[in-house]
Amino acid sequence: NAGVTQTPKFQVLKTGQSMTLQCAQDMNHEYMSWYRQDPGMGLRLIHYSVGAGITDQGEVPNGYNVSRSTTEDFPLRLLSAAPSQTSVYFCASSLDGTGDTEAFFGQGTRLTVV
Amino acid sequence: AQSVTQLDSQVPVFEEAPVELRCNYSSSVSVYLFWYVQYPNQGLQLLLKYLSGSTLVKGINGFEAEFNKSQTSFHLRKPSVHISDTAEYFCAVSDYDQKLVFGQGTRLTINP
Numbered sequence: 216n217a218g219v220t221q222t223p224k225f226q227v228l229k230t231g232q233s234m235t236l237q238c239a240q241d242m243n244h245e246y247m248s249w250y251r252q253d254p255g256m257g258l259r260l261i262h263y264s265v266g267a268g269i270t271d272q273g274e275v276p277n278g279y280n281v282s283r284s285t286t287e288d289f290p291l292r293l294l295s296a297a298p299s300q301t302s303v304y305f306c307a308s309s310l311d312g313t314g315d316t317e318a319f320f321g322q323g324t325r326l327t328v329v
Numbered sequence: 330a331q332s333v334t335q336l337d338s339q340v341p342v343f344e345e346a347p348v349e350l351r352c353n354y355s356s357s358v359s360v361y362l363f364w365y366v367q368y369p370n371q372g373l374q375l376l377l378k379y380l381s382g383s384t385l386v387k388g389i390n391g392f393e394a395e396f397n398k399s400q401t402s403f404h405l406r407k408p409s410v411h412i413s414d415t416a417e418y419f420c421a422v423s424d425y426d427q428k429l430v431f432g433q434g435t436r437l438t439i440n441p
Contacts, residue, residue, distance in 0.1 A: 219372070246427050248427065248428075250429075250431075255338065255433055255434075256433060257333075257335075257419060257431035257432050257433045257434050258373075258419065258421075258429070258431040259431070260428055260429070260430075263427070263428065273428065305372060305373065307373075309427055311427075312426050312427045313425070313426065313427065314360075314361045314423035314424050314425050314426050314427060315361045315378075315380045315423075316427065317375045317378070318373075318375070318427065318429060320365075320372035320373040320374070321372050322370075322371055322372045323371075323372055
């Protein structure tokens, strides 16, 4: 059982380039989310999805797009990368969107924008 | 709006010593509280959670936490730490949905 899989693990981008961070889960979870982790700031929610076809913004959505065409996949797109987007990105999933359920995290993507 | 404050950014302790990692939260509604652990170069995994009921919650790897509503705290404790407990620990809160709000993290370093 793979759980939550993120690709790539590392990426270097030039300012203005675009890319997609991939996230897939095999647990048939309805709820998926993206966080960014910055030193001294913990994890902050970027976007989330309560099911296929439904997405919404979190705390720090600017500069990022998401879509959810299947239950399994929840890609995060950077349309025009900026140095401020240098961070570690984590995808998470949980069985449903209720506050008492456990979130399962991927291993992260370390992104550097130069 | 909710917020979480972890009072120590780094905590160094000696092996086999007890440790307490402090967490305070603020919220205008009832909340669920979590502690997640991040081992080096890995994702986060759940240590324990408080949903309701007994205020003392036991988790994996010998950790426990106590929910104190009057002090709005959820401190994490372990009576005797091991080298393998070296990691970053995050306190988090949620209410009716899964939008977790995390604290800044506490880096626990175990010295032999």
